[in-house]
Amino acid sequence: MAYLVAEAGLSPQKILSMTFTNKAAREMVQRAETLLGDVVERSGTIPRHWIGTFHANCARMLRTHARLLHYTPNFTITDMDDRLKIIKELIALHGYRHLDKTGRVKEEISHAKNNFLDAEDLARMAAAKGDPAYLELSELYRAYNSYLLKNNTMDFDDLIVNMVKLLYLDEEVRSFWQQRFDYIMVDEFQDTNKSQYLLLKMLMRPGGVNLTMVGDDDQSIYAFRGANVENILRFERDFPSARMIVLGINYRSTPAIIEAAYHLIGHNKERHTKDVKAHNPEGELITYFDSLDAREEAELIAAEIFENRISRQVPYHDQAVLCRTNTQMRTFEEVFREKSIPYKLIGGYSFFDRKEIKDVLSYLKLIHNPSDNLSFLRTINFPKRGIGPKTMEDVMKAAVAHNLSFFDAV
Incomplete structure (x- = not known):
């Protein structure tokens, strides 16, 4: 460039x-x-x-061509948490009996969009499978997209x-x-x-x-x-x-790591063959161990960290543990606390997933896009204004009857 x-x-x-x-x-x-x-x-x-x-x-x-898709240029973008809420609301509204796991449904809709499949494609697949859950999924997919359009919002896959x-x-x-x-x-x-x-x-x-x-x-x-x-x-x-x-020189890893990695991936038949060499000199060999459970794994790693600190003078902050999922971190935290090993957790709860941050963002979204009903529902009682479920039900019915956003109905 x-x-x-x-x-x-x-x-x-x-x-x-x-x-x-x-x-x-x-x-x-x-x-x-x-x-x-x-x-x-x-x-x-x-x-x-x-x-x-x-x-x-x-x-x-x-945003340059939004009106061609019946959106306005100031359309908002729905995050993952709000997508789940929309799906849950639609499942309850339409009484779908075969769609009980909201998170799984969200993944299926995202998978369909990533593969450029529309509701009609899913309906044809449902008919071929004879699967009532898949048929409900195709109907929900259509309802979900209609909801987004009516609220002038898109999810990330829609972009x-x-x-x-x-x-x-x-x-x-x-x-x-x-x-x-x-x-x-x-x-x-x-x-x-x-x-x-x-x-x-x-x-x-x-x-x-x-x-x-x-x-x-x-x-x-x-x-x-x-x-x-x-x-x-x-x-x-x-x-x-x-x-x-082909960039055949690896500047990050040692020969031992490169050799082990390519020996393993070489079993994959669907790949481009490459001859990659390490630029770095020989390093330590890879240590492998197979633990009985998560607790033993954490204790073995804690012992290795402590040994590095005492015998090899490696500071704690120069040692890292990589986990495949966030849930695995809890066992390590428990063991490290027991053994007084200081640690810093990275990749935990997201700042933008905190309730107070999402509430503020919903206010900003509503200011930018008054048709965003989801942001309206999140902000209408924050802070508390004494607006009860019956009042909100009347507002929502009036909005539907007159084809208005909740904000305009109020």
């Missing part, structure tokens, strides 16, 4: 850079600004760059799905965005799902866009989130003129 701007004279507005996390996007911006010192010095920043996550870039595009729909259905929109970018760059390509892959293909201007994907099929670990490793495996088939460049 820096080369294209500084050496080739390309405008940053003509380069679309996609990644998966806000942290990665911020790092990309910082690195680009460091490399583009002269450009940044003249303008203060990279002028109107398009560096961001898939969701952020799509949200930015969608990509709706942009793909616009590009597919509206030739003028498709032409606008295809002409906008000359270069498209994607980081962590192995983590893309079907909807994201379709988005990239729809943004490609026939014969006129340079597409660069950076990824490693051996690092595809997010299938449970909808990632499809087949996207990177078939890339050369979909783009025959593509050239693959």
